[in-house]
Amino acid sequence: MSSRRLVFVTGNQGKLNEVRAILAAGTPPIEIESRNLDIPELQGTPQEVAREKCRRAAELIGSPCITEDTALCFEAFNGLPGPYIKHFLQELGQEGLNRLLVGFDTKEAWALCTCAYSAGPGTEPLLFEGRTDGKIVPPRGSKNFGWNPVFEAEDTGKTYAEMDMEEKNKISHRFRALEKLKAHLLSLTM
Ligand SMILES: O=P(O)(O)OP(=O)(O)OP(=O)(O)OC[C@H]1O[C@@H](n2cnc3c(O)ncnc32)[C@H](O)[C@@H]1O
Numbered sequence: 275m276s277s278r279r280l281v282f283v284t285g286n287q288g289k290l291n292e293v294r295a296i297l298a299a300g301t302p303p304i305e306i307e308s309r310n311l312d313i314p315e316l317q318g319t320p321q322e323v324a325r326e327k328c329r330r331a332a333e334l335i336g337s338p339c340i341t342e343d344t345a346l347c348f349e350a351f352n353g354l355p356g357p358y359i360k361h362f363l364q365e366l367g368q369e370g371l372n373r374l375l376v377g378f379d380t381k382e383a384w385a386l387c388t389c390a391y392s393a394g395p396g397t398e399p400l401l402f403e404g405r406t407d408g409k410i411v412p413p414r415g416s417k418n419f420g421w422n423p424v425f426e427a428e429d430t431g432k433t434y435a436e437m438d439m440e441e442k443n444k445i446s447h448r449f450r451a452l453e454k455l456k457a458h459l460l461s462l463t464m
C-alpha cells in the first residue's frame with residue numbers, strides 16, 4: 275500500500291464510525307479520510323449497485339476511494355429487500371420490517387457488506403464482500419444505527435444493537451468485507 279490512508283465516500287455517519295474503527299485497529303492501521311457525498315444508487319444486484327456507486331464516487335472526487343453498500347437480505351424473500359433496505363427501513367420502521375415477515379416460516383436473514391475499491395477515475399472498482407447470518411427479531415437494544423436492533427446475529431443471542439461497537443466489529447458483515455479489502459491492499463505492497 276503506497277499510503278496508509280484511504281478516502282471513504284459515504285453519507286452515513288454510522289458506517290463511517292465503524293469503518294474508521296475497524297481499519298484503525300488493524301495492522302498496519304489505515305487512516306480514513308471521509309467525503310460526505312450522497313452518490314445516486316442505480317438499481318440492480320448488490321454487486322452492480324456497489325460497483326457503479328464506487329465508479330461514480332471516484333469520478334466525482336477525482337482520486338482513489340472506497341465506498342460500501344449494505345444489504346439486509348431476508349431468506350423468505352430470496353434476498354430482498356437487499357440493497358433496498360434503506361428505503362424499507364425509512365418507510366416501515368423496525369417494527370414494520372418484522373411485520374413484513376408475519377406469515378413466513380423463516381425469519382432468517384443475512385447482512386451483506388459490499389465494499390468497493392476504486393484505484394481512481396476510469397478504473398474498474400474491485401469488490402470485497404462480507405456476510406453475517408442471523409434473523410429478524412422485534413427491536414432490542416439501543417436505536418442508534420439503522421436496523422441494528424432487529425438483526426440478531428447467529429450464535430450470539432444478541433442483536434447488533436445489544437453489542438458495543440467493539441463486539442459488533444469482530445463479527446460484522448462490514449468487518450468481514452474490510453478484512454478482504456485489507457488483504458488486497460497489503461498484497462499490492464509486496
Ligand atoms: O452514502 P452511503 O454510504 O450509500 O450510505 P447509505 O446510508 O445510503 O447506506 P446504504 O445505501 O448502504 O443503505 C444501507 C441501509 O442500511 C443501514 N445500515 C448500513 N449498515 C448497517 C449496519 O451495520 N447496521 C445497521 N444498519 C445499517 C443504513 O443506515 C441504511 O439505511
Ligand SMILES: [Mg+2]
Binds near residue numbers: 315
Ligand atoms: Mg446510499
